[in-house]
Amino acid sequence: VLAYVFVGGVRSTVWANTFQTLVFMVTGIIAFFMIAHALGGVEAASQKVVESKPDHLARQGMIGRWEFFTYLFVPLSVGMFPHLFQHWLTARSAKTFRMTVIFHPICIMIVWVPCILIGIWCSGAGITPPGGNANAVLGVAVKKLVQSPWLIGLLTAGILAAIMSSLDSQFMCLGTMFTNDIVVRLMGDKRPSDRQLLWMGRGFVVLIVVITYVLSLFSTRDIFDLAVWCFSGFGALFPIVLAAVYWKRTTAVGVITAVLVTTAVWGYFFRQSGYGGEMLLFEDWFDGKDGIMPVAVITLACAVSLMIVSLVTKPPDAQTVGRFFPEHEA
Numbered sequence: 029v030l031a032y033v034f035v036g037g038v039r040s041t042v043w044a045n046t047f048q049t050l051v052f053m054v055t056g057i058i059a060f061f062m063i064a065h066a067l068g069g070v071e072a073a074s075q076k077v078v079e080s081k082p083d084h085l086a087r088q089g090m091i092g093r094w095e096f097f098t099y100l101f102v103p104l105s106v107g108m109f110p111h112l113f114q115h116w117l118t119a120r121s122a123k124t125f126r127m128t129v130i131f132h133p134i135c136i137m138i139v140w141v142p143c144i145l146i147g148i149w150c151s152g153a154g155i156t157p158p159g160g161n162a163n164a165v166l167g168v169a170v171k172k173l174v175q176s177p178w179l180i181g182l183l184t185a186g187i188l189a190a191i192m193s194s195l196d197s198q199f200m201c202l203g204t205m206f207t208n209d210i211v212v213r214l215m216g217d218k219r220p221s222d223r224q225l226l227w228m229g230r231g232f233v234v235l236i237v238v239i240t241y242v243l244s245l246f247s248t249r250d251i252f253d254l255a256v257w258c259f260s261g262f263g264a265l266f267p268i269v270l271a272a273v274y275w276k277r278t279t280a281v282g283v284i285t286a287v288l289v290t291t292a293v294w295g296y297f298f299r300q301s302g303y304g305g306e307m308l309l310f311e312d313w314f315d316g317k318d319g320i321m322p323v324a325v326i327t328l329a330c331a332v333s334l335m336i337v338s339l340v341t342k343p344p345d346a347q348t349v350g351r352f353f354p355e356h357e358a
Contacts, residue, residue, distance in 0.1 A: 029196045030237045033203075034230050038118055041196045048189030053138050055186035059170055059179060060142035066173035067149055077152030092318025095308060101323040105262035107269060111197035114204060139190075202236050203229035247304070254304045260323035261294050267331040271338070276349050282338030289333040290326060297322040 032040045067073035091099075106112065119125065143166065150156070150169050157164035166187070170180050207229045212219055220228070247254070268286055271278040301307035301322075308319025 029192050029199065030234065033196050033199050033233060038114070038200055041200050042115065042118075044196060045193045048193040049135065051182075052186040052190045052193075053135065055179070055182045056139060056142050059166065059174070059183050060146060062174045062176075062179065063146055063149065063169055067153060070145075073149040073152065077148055079152070080154070081151045092314060094314065094318050094320050098321035098324035101321065101327050102256060102259045102263050104264075104266040104327070105259035108262040108265045110205065111194075111201040114201045115197065199233050199236060203233040206232040253306055256323075257298055257301070257304055260321070260326060261290070263323055264290050264294060264326035264330050267327065267334055271334055272352075275338075276353055277338055277343055278334070279338045279341045279344060281341045282334050282336075285337040286330045286334035290330040293326045293329045294322075297326065 032044055036043075064070050064073055067076070116125065146169055147165055150165050155165065155169055155172055157168045167180065167183065170176070170183055174180075207225045211225065211228055265287065268283055272283070297307065297309075298304070307322055309322055309325060311319040313319075
């Protein structure tokens with residue numbers, strides 16, 4: 029990831045994402061049908077789960093109503109991913125994204141449905157990864173049921189591709205944010221040349237990659253739990269973008285305060301969870317059978333702090349509002 033982001037920037041990232049996604053989708057579909065065939069077909073594989081692990085198919089006892097409802101705050105994170113904003117802003121026209129908008133939900137379904145079903149079928153078939161590492165179930169299922177070294181290799185490449193396709197965009201975006209939002213602003217009139225900014229961005233990306241790698245050596249948390257916490261942080265910031273687009277009374281001080289409050293509340297809950305473990309709030313209210321996801325409370329803290337501080341601070345002047353709401357100026 030570091031190599032092609034360092035050399036090719038956004039263009040190489042986009043092309044890599046395209047091919048990586050195709051690899052993962054194709055290998056995932058192939059693995060799905062081959063594993064289903066090895067288990068006697070879709071119906072037979074599902075029946076084994078019904079017989080041996082019925083609790084895996086029952087909603088009650090697996091996730092409570094309030095936990096399910098507040099989980100819906102997590103997908104708001106997509107509206108706050110800086111790397112998605114960056115990709116959208118590189119196009120010359122909105123028409124460029126017509127096919128993306130149409131096929132994105134279809135591709136998501138193609139990726140998720142086979143993976144989820146394989147995981148459920150493996151529980152029914154008694155296929156468990158060594159050490160109870162649920163993240164490795166796909167590879168273990170292919171190894172035990174398909175026994176094809178070619179498919180195992182392709183599937184491993186597909187899994188790596190899925191990881192890389194998010195990692196490269198985030199590294200790319202961090203480098204751009206560092207140069208444009210920090211270096212250029214701090215240097216003011218002494219703006220570095222494009223070549224200098226390029227190398228500053230590359231150096232910062234290398235630094236982030238090193239830090240990320242070192243942190244990964246000490247983390248033993250389940251990837252799903254860590255992802256929920258990461259997405260919770262992004263999702264909780266969503267009120268800021270919503271207000272910036274639709275609420276003319278939003279102030280810079282309000283936004284900055286909301287970011288700081290969100291960071292503090294997220295950090296507190298993250299620490300309380302044991303730095304990335306599962307956590308539900310107010311379980312006592314539901315006799316320990318349900319709870320509220322931390323992301324709901326963090327999002328509320330962001331929204332409330334944004335509204336209160338924006339209302340008590342000086343509103344943006346008419347010229348500033350007019351830049352973002354042309355009809356206001358008219």
